[in-house]
Amino acid sequence: MLESITSTIMSLPTDWLSHLLEVIAVAGRVEIRCAYGSPWRIVYEPSPLGEIPYHVVLGGSAVLEDPAGGASTLLGAGDIVWLPHGSAHVLHDGSGKRPKRAREREGLNLTVSENTGAGERLDMLCGRFIIAPPHNLLMRDYLPPALVVSATRHDAAAPDETRAQLAHLVQLMRIESFGDRLGGHAMLNALSATLFTLTLRLASGASDAPAGLLALAGHPRLAPAVSAIFNEPERAWTLPDLARRCNMSRATFIRQFQDSLGRTAHDLLLDVRMSVAANALKKPLASTEAVAADVGYQSVAAFRRAFTQRIGMTPGQWRRSAAVDRQSV
Numbered sequence: 001m002l003e004s005i006t007s008t009i010m011s012l013p014t015d016w017l018s019h020l021l022e023v024i025a026v027a028g029r030v031e032i033r034c035a036y037g038s039p040w041r042i043v044y045e046p047s048p049l050g051e052i053p054y055h056v057v058l059g060g061s062a063v064l065e066d067p068a069g070g071a072s073t074l075l076g077a078g079d080i081v082w083l084p085h086g087s088a089h090v091l092h093d094g095s096g097k098r099p100k101r102a103r104e105r106e107g108l109n110l111t112v113s114e115n116t117g118a119g120e121r122l123d124m125l126c127g128r129f130i131i132a133p134p135h136n137l138l139m140r141d142y143l144p145p146a147l148v149v150s151a152t153r154h155d156a157a158a159p160d161e162t163r164a165q166l167a168h169l170v171q172l173m174r175i176e177s178f179g180d181r182l183g184g185h186a187m188l189n190a191l192s193a194t195l196f197t198l199t200l201r202l203a204s205g206a207s208d209a210p211a212g213l214l215a216l217a218g219h220p221r222l223a224p225a226v227s228a229i230f231n232e233p234e235r236a237w238t239l240p241d242l243a244r245r246c247n248m249s250r251a252t253f254i255r256q257f258q259d260s261l262g263r264t265a266h267d268l269l270l271d272v273r274m275s276v277a278a279n280a281l282k283k284p285l286a287s288t289e290a291v292a293a294d295v296g297y298q299s300v301a302a303f304r305r306a307f308t309q310r311i312g313m314t315p316g317q318w319r320r321s322a323a324v325d326r327q328s329v
Contacts, residue, residue, distance in 0.1 A: 028192025037117030
């Protein structure tokens with residue numbers, strides 16, 4: 001009986017976001033708290049591959065200059081912004097005045113950057129999400145250059161309970177960032193990792209979800225196909241199979257999927273398969289043949305071609321590089 005119950009639990013379908021997070025394993029890190037009076041301005045250089053910088057506005061306001069050169073975005077208290085592509089970006093108070101010089105002081109759990117500006121006060125946490133390769137490719141290719149959500153502004157399309165959860169999380173991060181509490185550094189990083197999940201959950205339900213995985217996940221008619229790909233990437237999915245799950249014709253499914261994601265269903269299936277395979281190849285006892293079969297390939301040669309094209313190295317090279325990384329830790 002117990003074995004039957006355990007087997008049933010393990011075989012239950014899981015939502016796409018949970019599967020994504022099982023595959024990519026995100027770590028969070030809070031690095032600095034900005035306490036500025038205007039005028040102020042911060043210039044951020046591009047982040048290394050696999051790192052997504054983020055900012056949480058606790059109080060005051062900030063202007064984010066669009067990394068892609070578009071319109072600027074005004075951020076207020078409760079707003080969270082990510083730069084999923086690691087783009088260089090600028091935040092400022094919007095006054096256009098010469099910024100006051102900032103000074104940093106090291107706390108036990110994070111750095112505090114302050115200036116002597118007398119204008120409107122900004123209170124902001126800055127950190128980054130760290131995603132090991134090759135999973136950073138999923139974030140780069142399926143999320144927009146800038147992602148902004150609000151823990152305070154209402155959006156009828158997004159669930160209120162998620163917004164409330166995010167608001168409580170931001171408040172917890174604010175409390176932990178004050179003072180030198182025991183375990184504060186670990187607590188802030190744990191809350192930062194949770195911020196990743198709640199932000200994606202809220203963004204995927206927003207009425208203005210950006211094109212990409214978030215818009216696709218929020219598309220009610222396409223959701224069954226997304227769930228199928230993440231739940232069973234090893235299955236030989238065809239476009240008619242996925243279209244039937246969405247109660248669409250093949251042509252309608254292809255058009256709507258492409259319009260929402262900016263990529264095809266085959267692209268998403270391939271990327272999920274290669275991400276799962278990359279994890280499996282890190283296990284010393286897992287043969288390339290077994291991994292290929294586990295992600296839906298009957299031909300090892302076809303698997304090697306697909307893996308090399310997507311990851312940029314052969315399965316054997318990837319396995320060796322992963323072994324070197326483990327030894328260096």
